Amino acid sequence: MRLGLNSPLVTAFPGQHSPWERSAGIAELTAVAEAADRLGFDYLTCSEHVAVPAEIAAQRGGTYWDPLATLSYLAARTERIRLHTQILVIGYHHPLEIAKRYGTLDMLSGGRVVLGLGVGSLKEEFDLLSADWERRGKVSDDALDALRSSLSKREVEHHGPFYDFADLVVEPHAVQQRVPIWIGGHTPISLRRAVKYGDGWCPFGLPHDKLAEMLSAVEVPEGFEIVLGAGRPLDPIGEGERTARALRRTRDAGATIANVHVQADSATHYVEQLEALAAISAEIQED
Template sequence: MRLGLTSPVVTALPGFNSAWERTAGIAELSRIAEAADRLGFDHLTCSEHVAVPVEVAEQRGGTYWDPLATLSYLAARTSRIRLVTQVLVLGYHHPLEVAKRYGTLDLVSGGRVVLGVGVGSVEEEFALVGADFPARGAVADDAMRALRGSLGQRLPEHDGPHFSYSGLVVEPHAVQDRVSLWVGGYTPRSLRRAVTLGDGWMPFGLGHDRLRELLAATDLPDGFEVVLGAGRPVDPIGEPDRTRRALDRTRAAGATLVTAHVAATSADHYVEQLEALAGLEESQ
């Protein structure tokens, strides 16, 4: 199934999260992850923010579970579904921190990590963690090159303008030969970064016409993933036809992999929605 899920509970994006998520916790999230794993969904996601200003939270929401802790717990409750950071802000971390922490997660999950990465956009948060906001694009590019040469390596090496290291042991490390790097963003620059340095692109905030225009103007490498959201939350039980159309439109816009928000009134209803969504996919 080429369909993943934007995990409920772990974020509270206005217009996308449901009322039941406000009081839900790890038990409900685990039940949903286990169902998604059993039903064959491709991946679950978890975003990263350390602390966001109050005015930013009013627009983007203020709930952001830590992706490493969250995905590590879900790794123990599942066996097949991929675990995606959507997205890890590269400027907040040294590449070897990412290689060690998420390499360990890749090991304990049996090679199921996908690193969704981005340059970041909240200037106050950069200041909070002591990161360089004006240089964030250049830092992210160097970090991605460093990660490509370090993930899965016991003796990583890199010599770049922002990060340089050698003669160090990183053990444990990722077990995948190549951990996928998906770049989040909405600009042509983010797509170029994804094509040049990564394995996929996760755009947001763009209409389908603009997506098709950007993709048509870009020579995509073989196997490159275009990971698109299906728009507003889907309701496969209540609105199966609209759900099919939403998925079809997203694929027609160029998606090789669709990530869906799922409308629900409870964790149990969410699982029922997943079962219905899996059935719609099988009937395609």
């Protein structure tokens, strides 16, 4: 099981961000990204919301750095760590917009993009962007089909119920022969959608026993990634045993990658926590 880093600063989800992040900026984020790259973490994340209603931001957070701008910058400051859009809302974009923008990022980063995509759950934002809330599931399925037929290709074609195009050139395009697509969500439908259209599933908001139960009901293809959260923010330095138990529990639930947060009181402390976490993970690999 590998470790993916749920990036600090770029979101301010209640209960998962620390006070030091409020006054931190790009220098601190860069220090964390460079350390994660050096230590062998699998990916960095950046999520997407355009505008969150104030009353909803109190529960879901209102800070969301733009993923394309953020990951493009971090691509230039790192060498091997992957760049994971956890999560782009599919219905907010034409599939060729995603193919062009993130295909360009894949080219610039040397093939390090992982497209995390989701159907979306915030009706107010759909309405704001004139996106189709009622048919978002069907729109997403067609968009995923269109993306799979368009990523990594110069000449693109797709004929579906919502998107129909042919004889078009997308250049530059992704350099990976198959850009990984991981589907977010917390329902059996999201898991089935991930198996049908994607290369991995990154659920949220569910306990490990429920996740294990859902996974046992579906036959996943070889190489399919199961990206599960490791629970509340970890404290590898102060609570090494609890951290090890959390990672083992995540692995035993079926994870191929653990999506982790760490506790910290500064960027320097955050990097130290990552170093301790990487050492604990290395020990677990020997189990």
